[in-house]
Amino acid sequence: MISGKKLKELRLIRNLTQKELAIKSGISDAAIRNYELGNRSPTKQQLDKIASALNCDPGAITDHNLYTNIDFYQIIFDLETNFTLRPYRDESGMSFLMSNSPEFNDFLKEWDDMRKKHYNNEISDEEFRDWKISYPKKSALLKK
Template sequence: MHQIYKRDRGDMADGSRIRELRTRRGLLQRELAEMAGVTESAVRNYELGLRTPRPQHLKAIARALEVDPASLVDYGVDTARDALEVLFRLEEGFGATPEADDGGARVAVDPAAPGAQKLDAAVRAWAAMRARRDSGEISEEEYLDWKRGFGE
């Protein structure tokens, strides 16, 4: 039996992300359901936030949408305090550090910190793609697709 969707769980699929990606891909709920091997009513309930997909269904939906399953998860980062907690955890686990000057505040990744090499490479890839978007080399949609599919 499916679990009831709870907004305070950080490991639940975010139905609005499923809906956004499905519609951007030009798919009907029925089509996504067929591609993912679930029922149309399941997709509808996921998108409405009434239910959450089981892990295997989340993976199948992500595969059908051509995104990494992590891009469909609601991590519960709704406030500045929530975001700060994420940054604190990046500091603890990956050596991220805050930097501030007159130009603003930012987070830096020290590639020499234990466990930080992959994060450093990922942030560098993100910076490169964002620069391509900002220069007009790629569209906003291509940028969003890259973000959702990163790590597949």
């Protein structure tokens, strides 16, 4: 299901009106308005068109319905196999998630780099949010 809040936020980051997004995506401005208000949800095909017009992955404007820590833990369990995630505890007792997936590790490194740039004021709040919403389309890994 689409997140109206995320859709509106990304539309505004892209400096688009609802009408402009409607034109770029080939969907009516009334539909865009209803998606943002949470009155309707687009089909998969419509969601893909909107994401393409916003230059983002459809997952960036989807509501993932994580309401509790338990919801998050269950997702980690589900991803354990696909991403070879496993818990790890260092000598100090700190716990981490580790993975044997080079792609996942590259993502974590890039995310860490971007967080540091944001913390050090090398990029703005908006640029950091845009990078996250636009991932993987704005990934430095794609430029290699």
